[in-house]
Amino acid sequence: MKKLFFIIFGIVLLFGACSDDENTIAIAKLDLVSGLEEFPITLSEDGSRGNVDFTDQGGTLSVIVETNQTDWIYRVEERKDWFEIRQNGDTLVLTVAQNKHVTSREAVVEVRAGSVENNATCKLTVKQSGVEGADLAVTPEKLEFPxxxxxxxVEVKTNQKLWxxxxxxxxxxIVKSDNxxxxxxxxxxxPVALTAELTIVSGEGENLETAxxxxxQExxxxxxxxxxxxSIHFTMAGGVDTIHLKMQNTHVWQYVCEQEWLELKAxxxxxxxxxxxxSSYDALTAEIMIVAGIEQNYAGQxxxxxxxxxxxxxxxxxxxxxxxxxxxxxxxxxxxxxxVDWGDGSEVETVTTVTPTHVYAQEGVYEVKISGKVTGLGTNKAIFNVTYKDAFQYFTAVKQWGNTGLTSLxxxxWNCSNLKSVANDVNESFLAVTTFEKAFYKAAALEEIPAGIFNNCPKVTSFRECFNGCSALVTLPAGLFSACKAVTTFRSxxxxxxKLASIPEGLFANNPAVTDFFGTFKWCALKEVPANTFENCTKVTGFGQIFYACSALETVPVSIFDDCLNVTTFSFAFSGTKLKGESPYTMVEGVKVHLYERAExxxxxxxxxxxxxxxxxxxDLIDFEQIQAAGWAK
Structure with missing residues (x-):
């Protein structure tokens, strides 16, 4: 800008040299006059300096440049984004934007009339005041409710229009009205105090005051x-017992018991x-949930x-x-x-061939008892798939596993979609069983797995697809596979x-021989996974699709694979989840080594x-860019 200034003055000087030497040169004069009364310009005694003041609201002012010289120029010492200036004939048009800040600001415009040898200059300082600082007072300063x-x-006192x-x-x-x-x-x-914070903000932009x-509330x-x-214990003969409730701060209570064999009266x-x-072959168990109080304040036993x-x-x-x-x-x-006792009053039948059949004349629920030698069970056979296609659906429960010499399940x-419950192993029925592959495949009505069903399975090596498609399962019992130390696969x-939303601590911690966890929890509703889920699983090589499409899963412990150092397959392991935070890693000599860094x-x-x-x-993983760069995600 300075360079332009002197070029212009050089041109003025050149033209001056060509003028009539005999003419008298008038001493350059310059005066700046405000075009608006509300923006008066105050000049120094010699006219070389001046001031004009704007309020925080800003505005536009035309400054009349009065001079006895033919030419005059201007420059702004330092450009400001809030200040604009342009020449319009013999006036300078100043535009000042609204100041939303508390601090004042200024810009300097230099106006020069005449030549290098004969000129008059005035530096006009444009000042703008800051917005009035927000002030806020509230009464009272705390609210307490019974x-x-x-x-x-709450009374609000403030000097700002907006709050x-x-x-x-x-x-x-909360409702705002007037002040x-x-x-x-x-x-x-x-039964807990309710708390909150009422926030009142006065002002706008950077000019704010907050209370x-x-x-x-008590x-x-x-x-x-x-x-x-x-707890209550009945002999097989039954009987009557009474539960006494002792309550404080309520007299309202109710009970829930899902087992219908008990009669309850309040x-x-x-x-x-x-x-x-x-009269059954099984011990009967029931849980009575007793709740005192109301939804917001209750106690249960x-x-x-x-x-x-x-x-x-x-x-x-x-x-x-x-x-x-x-x-x-x-x-x-x-x-x-x-x-086989078919349970309908017909004679007990001796059976020596696989998949025996029986016609039931009457509709009903029947208990079928099998005594003797049976080494395997399986429904994925032509007699089920082709000949009697509805026979799958007739199985609703396994009441007892018995002692028949089972070696394979x-x-x-398979595909018994109405199978709702299975018995615990109280007869050590599975001591010789080696596989449960697809044992309950698509048993969609199965709601619960007994805690001790696999407590006597020392020879089992496969649980491949054992509960695949059991869409009614919500949770798993603790220690479900603890006694199955020979298992090598939990594939799918x-x-x-x-509906499987949670799994217990250390679910596979006692299964050190496992090599394959491909798709184990695919399409489940898991929300979280315990850190010790795969503890001691040092031989596993495959975690492909382990949590694939678990759309509710948002986090897994970063140390979940610490014991699994030999894994070569992780494809689609977390694809379809909503993981947040940091992806799993193992600390090696104080350094994080993520899955995608193991190759190093x-x-x-x-x-x-x-x-x-x-x-x-x-x-949403914080290291997703590194994951993607390493080729572990699209």
């Missing part, structure tokens, strides 16, 4: 409950429990009820629900030499268990060879 609730007001309110807990409602804020609290039904008012007294006794603060005679079985029978017992004139098929395979109840074991540490880890799409879609 349990019953109510309404309280706003917000609250951190919507259990309280007050009304805060309303409903009755607190919870935070804490709000507290807690309701907590409901307590004790029961006596906490009287005042007592629950009368009646058990009829147990569980009473366990156990009734002895009528005998320690060794028969295998199935429950079949069949329509009239239906042909049932038993999935007996391998060596078969047994007697491969496809035992819980694939498609779409082959002295510790086996080099991964198949890892495509491992984290595809997991874009």
């Amino acid at each position: 349990i019953k609730g109510g309404s309280l007001e 706003s309110i917000s609250i951190s807990n919507t259990v309280f409602t 007050k804020v009304r805060v309303t609290a409903e009755e607190n039904l919870y 935070v008012i804490p709000i507290v 807690a309701a007294p907590a409901v307590t409950l004790t029961v006596d006794p906490a 009287e005042n603060d007592y629950l009368i429990v009646t058990a009829p005679k147990n 569980t009473v366990t009820v156990v009734q002895e079985a009528s005998s320690l029978a060794e028969a295998m017992i199935f429950e079949l629900s069949v329509p009239a004139n239906a042909t049932a098929v038993l999935p007996l395979l391998g060596t078969v030499d047994c007697s 491969k496809e035992a109840f 074991c819980f694939d498609g268990c779409s 540490h082959t002295t510790v880890f086996k080099k991964p060879t198949t890892f495509n799409d491992c984290f595809t879609g997991c874009t």
